[in-house]
Amino acid sequence: MSHPSGRVPISYLFYGLVLFCLLVAILFPYKRFAKTMIGRLEQKSGVELRYQEFAFAAPFGFQLKNAEVYLPARSGRINAYKGEQLLVKFSPLSLLMKDLSLKLEGIGYGGELEGSARLDLPIQPVTGDYELRLKNVRIQELISQFYLRNFKLSGAITGEADVHLEGAQAFSSATGKLEAILSDGQVRNIVIQGLDIPDFAFDKMDAAGILQNGTLQLRHFKVDSDILLGEMEGEIRITPQDIRDSQLNLNARLKPKANDPMNLHTVATLFDKIADRDGYYPFKITGTFRFPQLI
Secondary structure, three states: OOOOOOOOOHHHHHHHHHHHHHHHHHHOOHHHHHHHHHHHHHHHHOOEEEOOEEEEOOOOEEEEEEEEEEEEEOOEEEEEEEEEEEEEEEOHHHHHOOEEEEEEEEEEOOEEEEEEEEEEOOOOOOOEEEEEEEEEEEHHHHOHHHOOOOOEEOOEEEEEEEEEEOOOOHHHHOEEEEEEEEEEEEEEOOOEEOEOOOOEEEEEEEEEEEEEOOEEEEEEEEEEEOOEEEEEEEEEEOOOOOHHHOEEEEEEEEEEOOOOOOOHHHHHHHOOOOOOOOOOEEEEEEEEOOOEEEO
């Protein structure tokens, strides 16, 4: 029945619009769209996703079970994530603004991971803004590919990082911040030239730093272990080709525990170091992660 004035009532227009939106919501090929986005991410960024099961997650996202994430690296690919599940959410509206916003939630490495990424379109490898939060993650699995010789580090890490990378030399101009606490772990087979360190257990390691132009300004690093108390600050000049070759320039304060299993008192005497009123000896740590030196 037509309206007396010959016009369509606004309520009919509203009803038609709602019906149209409902049909789009029902018929939209979400799963195909999500898989298309995965393919685009892999093609443009070099990231590779492997998984056993794929499921669409409303309203816009997908869930991967037994998932692995591989990042491109100079020596091949790095396994950046391996867990029981990984939930990825994205905003289609962000595509209209020429960037892609992703949110990640994962269960793996014995703990929980959350993160987000904002990538400019067209997607360029590495470039973008990244946030990562960890809760009770087993660090020995997280950093297994960066072990140095027989060095082993274990414990549960909780922390967060916020990093911006841009351009072809992304790591050289990287900026951001990080904070982390590593608890109830062990250090084995650590080698520092000038200091004989036995294997030891620790209650907590606490670190915070600022990343500027590819250099990590370590604001503080504290360790409370069964053989010593330690504090460090300084800078680490990141070598993106191989992080193990990053240059160290750190000021350290070390205090031996009662039985001094490292014989730190004798080492301090050889280096002409005098303990402060709190019992800490001042040292510098230079070299690289691969070959650190105490001076």
